[in-house]
Amino acid sequence: MEPLKGKTRGEDLYDRVSTVIEKMKLPWSKLANVMTDGSPNLTGKNVGLLKRIQDKVKEENPNQDVIFLHCIIHQESFCKSILQLNHVINPVVKLVNFIQAKGLQHRQFIKFLEETDADHHDLPYHSRVRWLSLGKVFQRVWELKEEIGAFLKLKGKSDEFTELSDKNWLCDFAFAVDIFSHLNKLNVKLQGKDQYVHDMYTNVKAFKSKLIFFSRQISDKVFTHFATLVTQKETIQNVKKYSKSLDDLHAEFCRRFSDVEKIDQSLQLVACPLSQNPETVPEEVQLELINLQSDFVLKEKFSSLELRDFYASLNEATFPNIRRMAQKILVLFGSTYVCEQTFSVMNINKAPHRSSLTDEHLRSILRIATTKLTPDFDALAKKGDQQHCSH
Incomplete structure (x- = not known):
C-alpha cells in the first residue's frame, strides 16, 4: 500500500505503480491481471492507468495481453440500479430516517416494539457504502410494517407515509424485499479471501440462470421463490412488470460481466x-x-x-x-x-488520537494486521534484544 498525496490522475497513479514495480524488480512482461473499481482515472481509454500499463507491458512483450477486470462484487452491487425501484426505496429510507433521526422518537419506537412483543427491537439505518444494507433494511421494515403503521398513527404522522396503505405500493415493496434478498445471498457468496475467479463467476452465472427461471415462474403467477411477494398474491394487478424487471436485471448482469465472459472458456x-x-x-x-x-x-x-x-x-x-x-x-x-x-x-488504526502516524508506521501496522504469519516469540525472546532496559 502506497500513499498518494495531492492529485489522483491516471498519470499520478501510473507513476506510483511503476515506481513500486521497478523498486521490487518485477518484470512488466509477467503482469497478468489488474483489478479495479471502474473509476475513470483507472479505466480512461487514453490516459487512464490501465491504458498506460497495457502500453508499458506491450513495450517489453508485444505478445502479452493483460487481463483487466472490474470487481465482480462491485458489478453485482451496481446491477440493482436497473430495477428502477426508487419509488419504493425513497419512502422506506425516509421512514427509517424519520424514526431514527431524533433520539426521543427513536427511544419511544423501541419501547413501543417491546410493548407490542414485536419480532425485532429496532430498525437499522441504510448505508449506501455497505453492500448488504438495502436488503437488510427492506426485510426489517417489511417484518415490522404493522408496528410501524401503528406507531405512525400514534404520532399522527400516517398522512406523511400513505404508501403503507397503498396495496400496489406494498406489492412493489414485497417484490423489492425478495429480489434484494436474492441479491444479498449472491453478494455473500462472492465475499471472502482466497476465492478464484472461476468460482465467483460460477455463482454469477448460476444467478443469471435463476433470473430467467424466476421471470418465467412469475409470468405464470408462480411465486415459489418469492416468499414475501406471495403474501400479496391476491392484490397483484400486473405480474408482467415484475417479470420484465427480472429480464432487465438479467440483461444488466450480462452487460456488466462481459469482461469476465471473454475469459470464461479459459x-x-x-x-x-x-x-x-x-x-x-x-x-x-x-x-x-x-x-x-x-x-x-x-x-x-x-x-x-x-x-x-x-x-x-x-x-x-x-x-x-x-x-x-x-x-x-x-x-x-x-x-x-x-x-x-x-x-x-x-x-480503524488511523483514529483521531493517532493522527500523527507516519506512512512508514502505518505500513508496518497494516502488515502486522493483515499477515497470516505467526511470530516466533520464543526465538525473539532468546535473542535477548530489548527495546527498553526497564522491561
Whole structure:
C-alpha cells in the first residue's frame, strides 16, 4: 500500500505503480491481471492507468495481453440500479430516517416494539457504502410494517407515509424485499479471501440462470421463490412488470460481466480440465489436455488435491502450456475484497488520537494486521534484544 498525496490522475497513479514495480524488480512482461473499481482515472481509454500499463507491458512483450477486470462484487452491487425501484426505496429510507433521526422518537419506537412483543427491537439505518444494507433494511421494515403503521398513527404522522396503505405500493415493496434478498445471498457468496475467479463467476452465472427461471415462474403467477411477494398474491394487478424487471436485471448482469465472459472458456478449462472437449480449447493445449484426460493417476490427483496443488504437481516438460495457462488464471483477482478489507483496517488504526502516524508506521501496522504469519516469540525472546532496559 502506497500513499498518494495531492492529485489522483491516471498519470499520478501510473507513476506510483511503476515506481513500486521497478523498486521490487518485477518484470512488466509477467503482469497478468489488474483489478479495479471502474473509476475513470483507472479505466480512461487514453490516459487512464490501465491504458498506460497495457502500453508499458506491450513495450517489453508485444505478445502479452493483460487481463483487466472490474470487481465482480462491485458489478453485482451496481446491477440493482436497473430495477428502477426508487419509488419504493425513497419512502422506506425516509421512514427509517424519520424514526431514527431524533433520539426521543427513536427511544419511544423501541419501547413501543417491546410493548407490542414485536419480532425485532429496532430498525437499522441504510448505508449506501455497505453492500448488504438495502436488503437488510427492506426485510426489517417489511417484518415490522404493522408496528410501524401503528406507531405512525400514534404520532399522527400516517398522512406523511400513505404508501403503507397503498396495496400496489406494498406489492412493489414485497417484490423489492425478495429480489434484494436474492441479491444479498449472491453478494455473500462472492465475499471472502482466497476465492478464484472461476468460482465467483460460477455463482454469477448460476444467478443469471435463476433470473430467467424466476421471470418465467412469475409470468405464470408462480411465486415459489418469492416468499414475501406471495403474501400479496391476491392484490397483484400486473405480474408482467415484475417479470420484465427480472429480464432487465438479467440483461444488466450480462452487460456488466462481459469482461469476465471473454475469459470464461479459459476459466472452465483450468477449473474442470477433465470434462473439456480438446477440440474446443486453444491449439497449444489440445494434445496436453488429451494426455491429461488419459492419465488415471492424474485423474485421481485432480479429485484429491487442491486446484493449485494439482497444477503444481504436473510435470513441467510434459504439460508446459497447461501449467502456464493455469498459472495465469489462478493468480487472477476476482474482486477488490482484500483491498477493501485492508482499507477498513487502515481506517480503524488511523483514529483521531493517532493522527500523527507516519506512512512508514502505518505500513508496518497494516502488515502486522493483515499477515497470516505467526511470530516466533520464543526465538525473539532468546535473542535477548530489548527495546527498553526497564522491561
